[in-house]
Amino acid sequence: MAGQLQRSLTARIETWPVAGSFVIARGAKTHVDVVLVEIAEGGHVGRGEATAIYYHGETAQSVRDQAEAIAGRIAAGIDRAGLLAAMPRGAARNAVDCALWDLEAKRSGTPAWVLAGLDAPAPLQSAFTISLGDPARMEADARAAAPAYPLLKLKLAGEGDIDRVAAVRRGAPAARLIVDANESWTDRDVAAEAARLLPFGVELIEQPVRAGADHLLDRVVSPIPLCADESCQDRGDLPRCAGRYAAINIKLDKAGGLTEALALATEARALGLELMVGCMLSTSLGIAPAILAAQGARWVDIDGPLLLAADREERVRFEQGVAWPPPSSLWG
Template identity: 70%
Template sequence: MKLTARIERWPVAGAFTIARGAKTHVDVVVAELADRDGVIGRGAGTPIYYHGETAETVLAAVLSQADALAAGLTREDLQARLPRGAARNALDCALWDIAAKQSGQPVWRLAGLAEPAPSVTAFTISLADPARMEADARAAAGRPLLKLKLAGEGDRERVAAVRRGAPEARLIVDANEAWTGRDVAAEAEVLKPFGVELIEQPIAHGQDALLDGIDSPIPLAADESCQDRADLDRCVGRYQAINIKLDKCGGLTEALALATAAEAMGLEVMVGCMLSTSLGIAPAFLLADQARWIDLDGALLLAADRDMAMSIDRGCLMPPAPALWG
């Protein structure tokens, strides 16, 4: 197969703000594989900053596999040739996509999964002052599930403001490591009256031992602290859930194995994403049936999406069109 790849820049609608800063655009790397009959498979990866990735390093890693792909590289071979991360994700998803198109079977069937159905996805309320977050929540109040970005100081006021703005919505929160050094159980207790049902990554990854003995009244989910199956052992007993992102773990192949292993270890699954277009969201959507929480709004936060974009109806993300992916 012949490989081509490129970097694309997509503007964010306004700004996407978390505890570590704001983004006004996202760079994604698109990999395309073409066989001799002109069948094309595509995959996309968003660089993971805490892996030290940039669009340029991801593109170089993707292109480094051109000769191997021309010689018949398989998905299984790819797992050993590239580490977890956005480059392997882009290529792994492109290999799934071309296999589906060559066989005339959708990826979900090739992978032995249930046929994708419309699924409620979280919609992110970016970090801001309480008044702004309340206004943003009111504008999104028709969505059934909202995800709030928190920062540590002033989080109770932010969550209270969002609850005023969207009194009927389910709420999950993402501390993005900002509760490091804080009493996690006490912080969670303060948020419990507002109906928060999940707290993502309260402390810095690598410092997970700080959660030993913590009895949080709200389940905790590992995001940065759980990249792939190698991280599961240190999550058990500290977190109640993990957030699976294809860019973190390195593609749909590892994501499927990670979801199965997490379930066997008693961990709930959340499926999430980086900022990305619908091409990056489509493969992750196949995990929705295995997840308790779905957070696949990465393309909804962009100023524009690619052609054949995935759509949302009353807070439910619709399955991707095969012409987009899979």
């Protein structure tokens, strides 16, 4: 691009330990491998972080390789709009896209929210995740978390879910509750399962059925709003979700960056869908741009750094579960 200093891209894998273990219906994790992308130009370095979408077959290695493969286009000056066309959705594009946002903010000295045409980001109440376990364990975890986190998100697995939710409610009688079925209700009566959760004050059910089996919800009238997670990656999935789900969960790693996430939020709202903004396990570098995407969302679940044993020096600050952008960052 004429008049522009040449850019260079590097990508590497970092391993961050989980605090204890993170358990969902698909298995447990004791660490997370994230991919850090850095784009350097004229003394400035933009950084973006991504976590592989494992249920799409991504790995940290494949994400790193995909990010490195776009280095030539980055050096040639491709912009964020061009990146949407040049790379498929997913974690690699997220890391590169967020690095471009960060680089532009640093080069111009202008916060990313101004560049995006947004209002100054407000602090957000985030959910805190209660990992899948037996009822006694989940009750104990909820009791320990509730004083600091007024909104809890429960991981479910199908069999025994009512006992799990009842146990969490005993442990956290005043907390707001949302649940993530992680596709485990595919062969169940979703409306009946949801009705059984009503007495416990559950306000949202994520991904009750398997992605690709969304037609099973065509005649379902759920007393609790249903939210598409695995079933909604980017704007191309909205026609399949509208009319079946009340909300979608936007994650930057799924959507392929902040650029697509902001566009997805706009189009989803136009279709009457409520918004949830979530995350994969990640450090604060991965969460900072998600805070921009989450402005105005009804539910926010960006507790990724809280589930790690350590975080970056420049971090998102959490107070009573409320997330504040890094103070020295141009994201906030």
